[in-house]
Amino acid sequence: MPFFDFHCHPGLKPQFANPDTKPSPWIFINAKLAVFNDVTISINKLFNEVLNSQSNLNQLWDNDVKLIGLILHAPEQKIGQALSSKKIVNKGSVNLIDKTQLAYLTTGVHSYELIKEELRWLQKAPMPTGKKFKILTRASEFDEAITDTVWGAIIVEGLHCFFNDPNSPTAKIEFTNNFNEFTNNNTVVAINICHMQQNAFCNHAHGIQFFTPSFFYPTRKGITKWGEEVIQLMINKKILVDIKHMSLKTRWELYTWFKDFTDDTKFIQPIICTHAGVTGLSIAHRAKYLLHTPADRGSVYEVTYLKPKSKHDTETYYNCSSINLYDEDIANIFLSGGIVGLSFDQRILGFADENVLLNVTIPHDMEYISNLEADFFLGPNPTALPAWTDDSEVWASEDFENLDPSLYVEMHRRFLINNIVHILWVANNHPLIDIKKAIKQICIGTDFDGLINAIDCCKDADGLIQLKEDMRDGLIDLLNSEGLNTINVDTLLENIFYNNGKNFMLGRLKVMKG
Template sequence: MDNYFDLHFHPLAKMHLASNKDDPSNKAKDDMEKPITMSKDFRDYTDESVLRRFESQCCVDYLEEGKVKLGIAAVGALEFGVASSKGFIADVLKTQLKKPIDNTYFNAVREGEVSYLKLFLKEVMRYMELRKLDKDQKSTKESKLNLISRFSKNEEELDARPNLILAIEGGHNLCMKKIGNTLDYDDFKEFQNNPYFNSIDGISKDKHNPSKVLKRLYESLKGAKIDLLYLSLTHLTYIPEQHLGTHAFGAKGLKHPSFYPFGHGLSEVGKDVVLTAYGLEDSIEKKKDTGVLIDVKNLSLKSREDLYALRRVKDCSHIPLIASNVGVTGYSLNGWKDNLEVEKCVNHVDQGIKTVKVHNKPKVAGYWGNDIKKKFTFNSCTINLMDEDIVEIAKSDGLIGVSLDVDILGHNSNSTNNESACEFLTTSDFSYYFPYTSIRKLEYASMEEIRTEESWFQPNRRDVHPLSLCFNIIHIMAVIGLKTKQNQLKKKPQKFICIGSNFDGFIEPVKFCSDSRYFGDLQACLMKWLPVAAKKYQKVNGGTKDLFSFIQKNDYLKEVVSGILYNNGHDFLKSRGFLASEKIEKKVDIES
């Protein structure tokens, strides 16, 4: 293929953390497009699996090398829980060696010196610095990247450099309060000389209202010809100064009380943010209901159900949903409930935070191998999609980005392994989904057990087989093909799928595509293993014979793979008005 698409990555995130000192002589500020550097001493000191998390990059140079021509750059301020956590990041920051990241950012977050909104704007400024414009606001030869938007009619072809649209990762980025403080608001005087962001300081009367902050932010970015594709309402932690909704537990590499979920679905403030995002005008044509999309990633199961209910009540179901970097549970909601392993569930109180530790039997995706058959299972934790989520996204004509994080995709093991998946639910969510299981009758986790859990927060290297990724893709296709009425869809099941790598998000990447330079290897994996996954999946899970017709038709397989790796994302952005010109991009075929 000539080019690739990625629905969710962080091209500047790690270098932004590495160069956060205010010292203007800091050379790293002039090399934002490059990968972070790690000294030999640091490499020798650090665990291999930690190094893999640092090396899973998608910096601008890597995007160019890997021909990732089009993608969504997620921007999100580092949360207090992450900066203050135990785990691999904390261990790195404690070392006395020359580290790839700088303490300045982390200290500012831990000490509550700054707001999440200010941190968000500072990272956006990094993108503006790399997108150099002339007096007519056209990209110059010195530009390292191209930011495309719906706010100007671009009649040129996509730039040879990476073409990016921004997204907001986490509603906490709309918070003007200083981190960890419910009363003290940040000031934005340092942006007063910026023609685009000087209005941010003028919303003091709206400080308590994230919906109005979103609207003002959107208008400011519009003036800078910067666009937003989607907003993730929650991220990894509970944000007490601005609670928009319950998040799904998804941080087994870090430990802090805020990682445990809190609440019971979307808050009223969160619902207002959703409706505000949907009501923003998208372009010079002033069309409504097409502004900023909502990403369901990191929302708890109850929060996602609340979102779908709100969309139906407010007649917003036609607006596309995004699932930016996900895997699948393999279950319908009832199937997930039926496979709860009640005898393993316990009440869990850690540092005063009460949750229920839930164990669920993973769904088998398929078996593969001759002498020793390996069982492949999906990751049944609720940070991943239920079948109902997949149907909702497809009916909305949305887009699903399949993650390249091994913690998301599921596992492969000997078929005798019956290990269950565990996560944490709020007590209210547990009672809601399992009303006939008394929380009072569940035992309490002992302090010894809670201390033992800290072993989770030590990264473990796992080489996930390419079939694990392919089984996730196949299940999405199967659910859309079998559980959605075809007259409700505008396109074939495979057209709703792309890659959402989450590179530079401190993930444990799949071995066969460890950073953005290796999308070509990912292409080869899909061509080889997608038909195998389809056959093995059907043996266990059934399905009609014509469900995966690409198994027998090589040309059709090429079309499916080219769609997943580029065309589906390109076509989605074109349908949203980001790629207005027919000259922008031609469909590409995979070479035989």
Template sequence: MSTQFFDFHFHPLFKKFITQYEAHFPTQRKTYELEARIELKNFIADKVDDWFLHILQSQSALNDCVRGGTKLGVAALANLEFGFADSKGMFASILKSNFTKPMDRKYFDMVQKGEISYYRMMLKELDLYRAVSKQNPEIQMLTRKKHQTIYDSKAKLNLLVSLEGAHNLFRLKIGQTIQHDSAAVFSAYDQKDSFTKSMNEGPKIGINPVQSLQNFMQLLWDNDMDMLYMTVTHLTHVSEQNLATHGFGMKMLKHPSFYPAGNGLTSLGKEFIKALGDLKLTNEKGEKISAPVLVDLKHLGLKSRQDLYQFRKDNKIELPLVASHIGVTGYSTNEWKQELKPNSAKIYNYQGVRSVEIEMERKSCGKWGSFVNQNFSFNPWSINLMDDDIVKVLESNGLIGVSLDVRILGFQAQIGLNTGDASEYISTADFQTHFPHINLQNLPVEKLETMAIQEESWLIPTKEDRHPLCFCFNIIHIVTVGYLRGPEGINPWNHISVGSDYDGLIEPMKICHNIQSIDDLEYNLLKWLPTAAKAYYDENGGVEFLQHELKNLTYLKSIVKKIMYENGERFVNNWLKGQPGASE
């Protein structure tokens, strides 16, 4: 049906970056090689992939973006955190081995030994986008600097940048407190490159992320690139750049940094969020211009999100909020708290890090089919959006990107599901905030090392139809909350897009495991949105007219076009014109 698609969050060059170490700026790799799909697997891994490693299928190679019709997207830079490089467990061993050939061990070693900064790694990945956009006119980096819109572009693929985690701005060597990662490590060959020069801007900055952000945004601007949004934290606790408590989201790898610490936004985190909205850059005439960056809710813990909303209110921040690659819990915050299974709560101690394991009753999305695999439920992990979060995004005129990671969407294999995947972890401080009636001292204490290595749900064969149905149920819930609790006059259908997270460590849908097959998602939305709307209403009530509207094929097609492209295009165009927001 459509010929153009939008992706709110993906990583087109991450695997290209992480599979080949380069010491210098600028990159010497050929454009055609950077644009092609990467072969991560060998013959043995191909066989194993059917039951264990199909996260490696998640790809968004630039050539595939062009062939598949993705015209507009936000390329997320999320470099290798210490917790990933230093992780333990079977999956970590396979990921770092020659078994799948996915990674250059040089990066792992440099991160583990503290020989490189997060900032330099981020710039090296960004350098690949700079190289491709300079050499291939079909791929263009968008920027507010040129006062352009998508309509002005003749490129087949238009990209903006986002940073996934403020650790990307940290300029000291990883694990170091005083050793700056400067341009002195480079030879005369690349001393003139602007990215190399930016490495020397750090000694006076220390660990202040606000000044680092300012200099990085100016670097982007000077290189005809731009950043749409910033994810404040990522999947690990980075003590060197602690801005907020992150939401737990990693069971594949074992490391203490994956477990949340703290209690919401820190004072430095609040300073950083204010700086995102107050950014001023210098143009060619030497004038200061406003160039704010939007805040992404993804990866923020629930308490961090609550702190963010209060901080925005106190400081009268009116910029749109985005949630770039998420699912929904199906609950309001108060409902979520009431669904705690109190007897499941335990305090775990893993290498000195204390976290509370919690498990929630899963909310039913609806039923479809017969016999097995007919029950659908949302993923209640607090890294997903509560109904309150959905309302906050809509009130801010923001945009929600629904992930294509079926675990985030709530997919469960009904046969052979290991229930160990049902629980998540929150910091002890956050637990006391959300559940003050439960005394931590009365909870059982166990060492995380005693937990058996558990198979994840993706080890179980799936039924393909269940994946797009999970996606549709998440969309229907967002729309239902928007109609019932959202601001008057806001059409929630205008605030939903796709945030695939391709090339991340996700379990992609069977129907579209890479970006070249994204049109299959569109066809499945046309097929399953009406089914999901009826099943959701039968189970949960809500907005009756939704299921009737979606029976109208013309209306349904218009809705799907909005989700697949039009909402993203409008949002980006408004932002490029200095009028951020999702509404028409």
């Protein structure tokens, strides 16, 4: 059967390479560590898997991934600075990363140029015989019966992508001109307002773990005036807001804006999250499972969460970080007519980072909350919040003592299933949400970008077919345990892996262009 992926980055990795020898988006770019001359060895397993968690166009074609949300993204300045601070990168040891190109990215003044070049390369790179990649401008162009083509619909990850120099005196004028030029010339289905580093439009949720945290502190408060102007421009152009990476307060401001205050089921337009995990919590419990009292770091509070057990599968757990969706986020997305794409990042889905496992420390997740949003998120006295002391409800160190890494494949699959069932559980328990409609509002959004630690049961698109087959029995068991046994699991899997995303994407293209 065909597949759909709401959030896929086949063109990101080549941006780090030497432009003169840039690799094709059709090939697998294997990250290696140079030793001397032409000798290379693999990077450590975790880092290597992270760098290789990207589905190229050839993998997508081979696995019948028929339609993708084609993510265009300019690596942010702070990403470049953080990478440059790593010794193996700074020495030029990683064959994926060209030092000159990295320095170019790190200036932070080429974002608009970079997304245009990424799009050009995806369209112009030589295609293997008998294989094609086409970008949709309208729904009528899509033909499911054509077997030689991967189709893409454009999503831009981060409004920063429309800047030249964000610190220029004319930055706002240039941004607006670039935004209008690009969205007039291309059909852009959705845009993330923010990404990993602070921008001028809204506060973001802290979400990156590999680098010095201060590079990516969220320090703003909610949506800025300029952010409101750009979001309104998006509404006028029928471009959707992808809420991934927005802080909780920012998301809440968006829901308040988009929702008819007289009717909770009426929204200005659908709200989407293309690559999500769930916290498993109501917003009211966002600071419940704390490893210790939040620490004041000046512009931010450092918040460290324990990993609570799932109410659906007690051998799985959640990532409570606010980059993930609370139950109220899920409800607002469903009520708006939007859709949730499930990330394949094992950390986002709730599994503990392998480094935590190896060190046998208490499994936890850490994020940073803007001091300006502390009242909203942590209350009036953050440093008075108590730590959680009941280790029977959370993932404890002793749970790892007999954990065999060979079981990770099965465990990661269970974590993915748990996220699906929790989303359906929220829908089924909401008085205004029709479960028959909700089962059509979930899809996959892998986030295969070469920067995530992907689930072991599906490291890239080559694993999709087996994953779908292997999920069946576990999904049946968990749905039955939650009283959702009226859902046909085979139909649900077909819908999650293909039909739901395809139908939603084509529906939006019809709204935009007919």
